[in-house]
Amino acid sequence: MxxxxxxxxxxxxxxxxxxxxxxxxxxxxxxxxxxxxxxxxxxxxxxxxxxxxxxxxxxxxxxxxxxxxxxxxxxxxxxxxxxxxxxxxxxxxxxxxxxxxxxxxxxxxxxxxxxxxxxxxxxxxxxxxVPLAAGETSRKSASLDSKGSRETTEANEPATTEASADGATAQLQQLTQGLVFMSESDAPLEPVSYPAPSGELTDATLLKLLGEPADTKVEAKELTVFLRNHTADQGVLGDPAQANRFKALQMFMKQELQDTKVYRVGSGPQVKAYALGKTEDGKLAGFKTVLTET
Known part of the structure; x- marks a missing residue:
């Protein structure tokens, strides 16, 4: 048997x-x-x-x-x-x-x-x-879409922050490499790291941290809502491998970072978006991208 x-x-x-x-x-x-x-x-x-x-x-x-x-x-x-x-x-x-x-x-x-x-x-x-074996160009398809080729896109340019070699930042660099957020146009995801404020992360504190004018519009969203189209089974591009990578990124940020949220900064036609959470060593880490909304 x-x-x-x-x-x-x-x-x-x-x-x-x-x-x-x-x-x-x-x-x-x-x-x-x-x-x-x-x-x-x-x-x-x-x-x-x-x-x-x-x-x-x-x-x-x-x-x-x-x-x-x-x-x-x-x-x-x-x-x-x-x-x-x-x-x-x-x-x-x-x-x-x-x-x-x-x-x-x-x-x-x-x-x-x-x-x-x-x-x-x-x-x-x-x-x-899971890395591909030597000579593989894609994984054998499996249930739950366990296939997925590794991206060969060059690494995103480092963010203009005090990004360091700490574990969270290094992991975010790997998880975001080659990922693109699709709105009315596409924009890369770039890992970022900032010193966390000592108190509550208010809109005013965030804008000061980002170097934005004090009257800039800020809107907070849940990470799962922000990424929902990209983490759907087929993903926004109809590519299960990309959808799985967005799922991995989302899971890391929800498990490894505290109070993770997405902050939409500014107003159309282009809005900056920062997905940020607190690390164990007192930083804000995550990724940034740009949304095009006309």
Missing amino acids: ASIFSRIVAGELPAYKVAEDDQHLAFLDITPLVEGHTLVIPKREVDYIFDLPAEELAALHLFAQRVAIGVAAAVPCKRIGVAVIGLEVPHAHIHLIPMNKVSDMNFANPKIKVAEDRMKELAAAIAAQ
Whole structure:
């Protein structure tokens, strides 16, 4: 009888897939220890991982390495833990577990329940961050659009702020690279970083921080509302890979930054938009772009 994983490979059972090639598949564990807990399997059904021929074992670990990069980029954590248990399902598999403390890897811990929408969001975010293998130009299509080519567009010009090499800014540089916000025209997303004010971020404080006139119009919006057209399944350009990248950006800003909002500054025909949230080290970080509205 085929294992449950072989049935997933055959398409008989659904899965939240995050990466796939001709020999391997990676998908979210539906009874995870933590959010982002991912399983990596060979498509060929082999019960015991060390029964795999050396070249297949090596290929499985190289595939897992790329998936781990995607998990680490999409799910805030200190390390990606790696485990092979081999007793639950008679099909070789590797656990990749985002961890912030050693106990996150304890399989005696109660499993958590993650809502379906959140699982879809996680799968899309991880899929968007898994690097392509050497020689690949696009990923093999998978459910939840786990394919998606990496952008080769040159990096955006650094923002004229005190942008630093801190973790949040570096991650934002990666997440925004090559992304374009579509309104009546298109404009790149540029990562930005500013010193956070000591008190509340009022309109007056924000305008002073941005160097804008004190009477400039400011309108605040929720990030999910601002990006809703770009994070739709097909995205504003009909490109699932781009939509997944916007989802990854949105998830990072909501999880890693506090009080994230989008501030529309000015009035038409061109409006500046700043998506900003507070970092742990006391900065405002995010991205800026320009909206064209005639």
